[in-house]
Amino acid sequence: MRTEAPATPLELVARSIRPSSTTVHAWLLLLPAMTLLALFTHWPALATFIDSFFSTPRPKRGATFVGLENYRQIVDDPIFWQALTNNLLFAIGTIPVSIGLALLMAVWVNDRIAGRTLVRMAYFTPTVLPMIAVANIWLFFYTPQYGLLAQLLSAFGGASYNWLGSKDTALLCVTIVAVWKEAGFFMIFYLAALQQIAPSLGEAAVLEGASRWYFFRRVQFPLLMPTTLFVLINAVINAFRTVDHIIVMTRGGPDNATSLLLFRIYELGFAFWDTSAAAALTMVLLTGLGAIALAQYIFLERRIHYR
Amino acid sequence: MRAAAYMIVTSGRQDLAHGEEPLAEVELRSVSKRWGEDRAVGPAVDHVSFSVREATLAALLGPSGCGKSTTLRLVAGLETVTSGSILIGGRDVTSVPPARRKVSMVFQSYALFPHLSVAENIVFGLKVRGLPSPERAQRLHRAADLLGLAKLLDRKPSQLSGGQQQRVALGRAIVAEAPVCLMDEPLSNLDAQLRVEMRREIRALQQRLGMTMLYVTHDQLEAMTMADQVLLMRQGSIEQDGPPCELYDRPASVFTARFIGTPPMNVVPATALGPLWQGLARAAPPGHGRDALSIGVRAELARLDSCGVEAKVLAIEYLGADTLIDTRIGEVPFVVRMPGRPRLVSGQNVAIAWDVSATHWFDAHTGRRIA
Numbered sequence: 114m115r116t117e118a119p120a121t122p123l124e125l126v127a128r129s130i131r132p133s134s135t136t137v138h139a140w141l142l143l144l145p146a147m148t149l150l151a152l153f154t155h156w157p158a159l160a161t162f163i164d165s166f167f168s169t170p171r172p173k174r175g176a177t178f179v180g181l182e183n184y185r186q187i188v189d190d191p192i193f194w195q196a197l198t199n200n201l202l203f204a205i206g207t208i209p210v211s212i213g214l215a216l217l218m219a220v221w222v223n224d225r226i227a228g229r230t231l232v233r234m235a236y237f238t239p240t241v242l243p244m245i246a247v248a249n250i251w252l253f254f255y256t257p258q259y260g261l262l263a264q265l266l267s268a269f270g271g272a273s274y275n276w277l278g279s280k281d282t283a284l285l286c287v288t289i290v291a292v293w294k295e296a297g298f299f300m301i302f303y304l305a306a307l308q309q310i311a312p313s314l315g316e317a318a319v320l321e322g323a324s325r326w327y328f329f330r331r332v333q334f335p336l337l338m339p340t341t342l343f344v345l346i347n348a349v350i351n352a353f354r355t356v357d358h359i360i361v362m363t364r365g366g367p368d369n370a371t372s373l374l375l376f377r378i379y380e381l382g383f384a385f386w387d388t389s390a391a392a393a394l395t396m397v398l399l400t401g402l403g404a405i406a407l408a409q410y411i412f413l414e415r416r417i418h419y420r
Numbered sequence: 421m422r423a424a425a426y427m428i429v430t431s432g433r434q435d436l437a438h439g440e441e442p443l444a445e446v447e448l449r450s451v452s453k454r455w456g457e458d459r460a461v462g463p464a465v466d467h468v469s470f471s472v473r474e475a476t477l478a479a480l481l482g483p484s485g486c487g488k489s490t491t492l493r494l495v496a497g498l499e500t501v502t503s504g505s506i507l508i509g510g511r512d513v514t515s516v517p518p519a520r521r522k523v524s525m526v527f528q529s530y531a532l533f534p535h536l537s538v539a540e541n542i543v544f545g546l547k548v549r550g551l552p553s554p555e556r557a558q559r560l561h562r563a564a565d566l567l568g569l570a571k572l573l574d575r576k577p578s579q580l581s582g583g584q585q586q587r588v589a590l591g592r593a594i595v596a597e598a599p600v601c602l603m604d605e606p607l608s609n610l611d612a613q614l615r616v617e618m619r620r621e622i623r624a625l626q627q628r629l630g631m632t633m634l635y636v637t638h639d640q641l642e643a644m645t646m647a648d649q650v651l652l653m654r655q656g657s658i659e660q661d662g663p664p665c666e667l668y669d670r671p672a673s674v675f676t677a678r679f680i681g682t683p684p685m686n687v688v689p690a691t692a693l694g695p696l697w698q699g700l701a702r703a704a705p706p707g708h709g710r711d712a713l714s715i716g717v718r719a720e721l722a723r724l725d726s727c728g729v730e731a732k733v734l735a736i737e738y739l740g741a742d743t744l745i746d747t748r749i750g751e752v753p754f755v756v757r758m759p760g761r762p763r764l765v766s767g768q769n770v771a772i773a774w775d776v777s778a779t780h781w782f783d784a785h786t787g788r789r790i791a
Binding site for chain 2 (some may be wrong): 311313314316317318319320321322323325331332335336
């Protein structure tokens with residue numbers, strides 16, 4: 114180590130201003146990621162927020178500041194209310210069922226059963242497949258006359274039914290697809306968490322005479338609560354950002370029966386080119402999701418045992 | 421403390437009164453356990469038979485992988501036997517589910533439920549069995565007093581030290597008031613000092629409550645100090661079964677001789693003894709040639725004696741009360757334990773001798789004791 118003369122106060126200030134070579138390197142290394150993040154995440158988010166207060170620019174008339182006009186239009190739009198209702202029904206239909214199924218499958222696969230690896234893989238397949246492909250497969254299931262469901266029904270003497278073409282069943286149909294897709298994905302998280310639970314806990318419970326159900330209710334389920342919170346937040350977010358299989362299967366129809374919020378945003382922005390309305394609706398959706406996530410943390414955090 | 425212990429004993433005895441036979445005897449009859457169908461891999465437990473009398477502590481001792489933990493898990497019912505039968509209190513429990521075998525168990529990792537408080541952990545099993553709440557509280561407080569956990573009942577396991585967690589695990593085992601308690605290396609996660617303390621405590625508890633205890637350990641010191649009966653296992657079989665002093669004084673094989681005791685017993689081929697052989701030969705078991713014999717001597721029964729066999733001092737370990745002198749007789753290692761602090765230096769030549777009465781005779785090929 115070389116010895117240095119004690120620095121004067123002026124030198125110290127100069128040193129702190131002049132960037133050392135390590136600082137420059139650090140910023141250079143951060144630059145690519147920061148650029149991409151700013152360009153494709155931060156700026157669009159900010160721009161959306163700003164655009165939601167302006168009118169949609171048209172060829173003859175630029176964007177003008179309209180304040181909360183876009184938001185007022187949303188409130189007046191009956192299709193928004195229908196999309197919101199649809200989305201709430203969709204959430205209520207998908208979240209508890211997919212989480213429940215995921216938990217059930219994970220507990221089952223976690224126990225020693227024959228062909229466990231195969232079953233695990235089978236459960237995870239829906240997550241690996243692209244949603245567009247999956248939606249096409251399901252489209253075939255639901256097709257009237259020659260679809261899988263129709264063929265099964267006709268084998269038992271049932272009449273053919275247009276599942277996706279009817280206002281009464283279309284939403285249920287897309288809900289089932291979402292459940293099928295989500296459950297396998299959430300199962301992986303539950304399975305990982307279950308494997309963290311020491312096998313000796315199960316053995317201790319067995320020695321004490323606890324039934325499988327008692328052990329699940331009193332030990333496994335409470336120990337899985339951190340995972341449940343994580344999965345729940347993800348499930349809520351996923352329920353409100355579903356769009357791909359709606360586009361492939363129903364395009365929001367019939368008569369907006371399967372129009373969900375993100376699909377409505379897509380429709381407003383890229384079908385009607387009313388980008389300001391889409392921006393405002395995006396802000397509404399984001400605020401809502403943020404509020405729900407926060408509420409979940411606040412209410413569930415207290416009941417959770419973290420290891 | 422004494423009064424509380426007495427109460428548990430009496431209530432334990434009430435449980436015993438149900439059957440005609442004592443509930444607490446454990447017997448294994450030719451029990452084997454094989455993992456999978458592969459014949460190339462030897463069985464984990466191979467025709468093991470032993471019996472543990474009521475209210476005694478039996479230690480299942482052996483090096484890692486010898487099958488001692490598997491044996492314990494077979495008794496608990498956590499594994500199923502491949503062949504043979506297990507009897508608890510004279511009742512064949514070979515195909516009885518774990519919960520109905522009337523055994524409690526302490527796991528090596530304690531297996532405490534991390535999200536439950538100490539109190540909830542201790543009464544977990546009582547709640548499962550649907551014991552009325554006042555009775556639960558009564559048993560909880562008796563156990564907590566006995567184990568010094570009374571002030572910790574509301575804590576979570578993660579807020580306890582290793583020793584305290586160990587006590588909670590013990591508490592869960594004793595509130596069950598099962599006549600048989602199984603312990604799977606319960607002290608191996610504790611530091612050395614705490615281990616000595618808990619060793620005494622578990623032994624005292626076992627005697628006070630009159631439990632039959634099957635205790636798995638790889639630490640021969642633990643087995644020697646705590647057990648009424650030591651079951652030394654090796655490669656899935658019982659190598660020797662007897663009280664600690666018998667294993668020390670009359671080891672049935674070279675393996676036992678070298679596993680029990682620190683330092684291990686010296687075992688030297690009879691051919692390496694030089695002039696010392698003349699004195700020992702008359703006591704040698706008949707029918708065995710000199711080259712078919714191995715001779716065992718405890719370190720503390722050997723002495724430095726000018727008319728003994730020549731050896732070279734390799735190292736000197738001073739322990740305070742006595743000193744271990746690490747030597748070589750030719751190529752064979754030999755340790756002599758001497759009181760005090762002998763004036764020796766490494767590299768020095770010494771002569772070692774011992775009495776005929778201190779000699780253990782082993783078959784050099786099979787390693788078994790002769791006579």
